[in-house]
Amino acid sequence: MTFTLSRPRERARTRQSYVTRRNIPYLLIMPALLGFLVFKAYPIIAAMYISLTTGAGAARSFVGLDNYVRLVNDPLFWTSLWNTGLILVVQVPIMLLFALLLSLGLNSPLVRLRGLWRLGVFMPSLTGLVAYGVMFSVILRKDAGLLNWLLGLFGVTPIDWLGSPFWARISIVIALTWHYTGYNAVIYLAGLQSIPKELYEAAMVDGAGAARRFWSITVPQLRPILALTVVLSTIGTLQLFDEPFVLTGGGPDNSTLTISLYLYQNGFRYFDFGYAAAIAYALTLIVAVFGIAQMRLQKK
């Protein structure tokens, strides 16, 4: 490594007189710390207080745990919890299985044009919420929608994707899977490529078949990354907002109302900040419980 440095000018040296070696690190972290205190620490505490109040501004009054009592007795909250859980248990395993298979394909030396395929499957994860919403709301239309057209080629009669409670949930699962499978596949691919080739060579010498090599080498070697994606996807899906917000608005019949969407509706449609903050804290609790539980399980 070569680098050249011109001699420090006089100005730089005088600056050092009040920037002492001891306080340099504090000066360096100051902007980050300030941002943390103002936009993270304070809001987290303020939200806790807001969740114990009702009204806003001058009309705000302390109501103790009323919002939480209301939450426990709110059938819509339980509906949102149920919907979120349902989408979670259906979508995350499907997506991660697809992603794993996809990464194996992308890693296979038998496949041509691997770079091109990798490029393509990564693209959906670059799409922003609005672009994504516009695209899918048109693709999923019952009449003249792209998906119904594609299925029609195989003789499937048009499906009312966003109009029935059952298909609306399926639509959310499809949209989520389209959005994030490639991203997870690329994460797995990075993991696959870091597995030492010698392991496979040794196994081949010992006469292990492809299935045996997959279960005895690939899966154990990939375990930390698999575990990580399970945690990230679970936490992400528990906070699911984008897809129902742009595609279904939570409907029909609240069949796709998720916790985060319910939070948003209460906060910024009804401006019931106290109740929204209570939902936010309930969600935090759920995320924390799931996160800790999964990490515990994986340590065993």
Added chain:
Amino acid sequence: MKGWTLTFTLAVVFGLCVGPFYWLAMAATHSTADIFSWPPKFYPGDQLAANTAQLEESIGLVRVLGNTLYVAVVQTAGAIVVSLLAGYAFAKFSFEGRDLFFVLLLSTLVIPGGVTIIPIFEMMNDLGLIDSYPALILPSLSVPFGIFLMRQSLLAIPDELLDAARVDGAGELRVLWRVVVPVMRPVLAALAVFLFLGAWNDFLWPLIALRTPEMYTLPVALATLQGLARTDFGQVMVGTAISSLPMMILFLVLQRQFISGLLAGATKG
């Protein structure tokens, strides 16, 4: 033979992933009636100019694009500086409270965004910053992921490199600028594309924090357009294509940085 089956399967998956983008690009060149005609149009039409002109008229496309670019660039640059400075301190200095500060910064990663959004809205409202760009930019300058990424990468830089520069009499900022930044360029680029992508696509907070159409960023402007009673989908498609296009181009050019930026959070630590 097996290789070709696999290749074919991957090509189908590729089609499913990229198909919607291709169709979007084609839809942007057709009139609304043609977009919803049967079967779908997979070839370009001649309405691109008309759709674009209409979009300019209804949302002020040029202005809105400028707004989006301004916010995304300032936010990205600011967050990079903040992350680099803090990451440098956490990686290369030992000081009282270092581990505590670091854990505190990272701990907020697990707090859902829904928790902080209401107090931040009230804060901005009290400060009179609603409907201004500081309201968008300020909360996004201290990014735990960026600080974490910078620290992890800086740990890999040998101390001797920095000490050599210090012996030559360079001040800390000078060491940072002349020694650290050049070595860190790939990681900085990865973080930059990651942050820029997030800022360019950011929707929910700008939707809440902005009021006047002249201030809107592209995602917000597009969303209001879609909410109109009789939506003209031709212009919506152009707007959507324009909002996706810079990311696609950036991705094609900086593929490596994109992937390492998005992977950094997942594979390190």
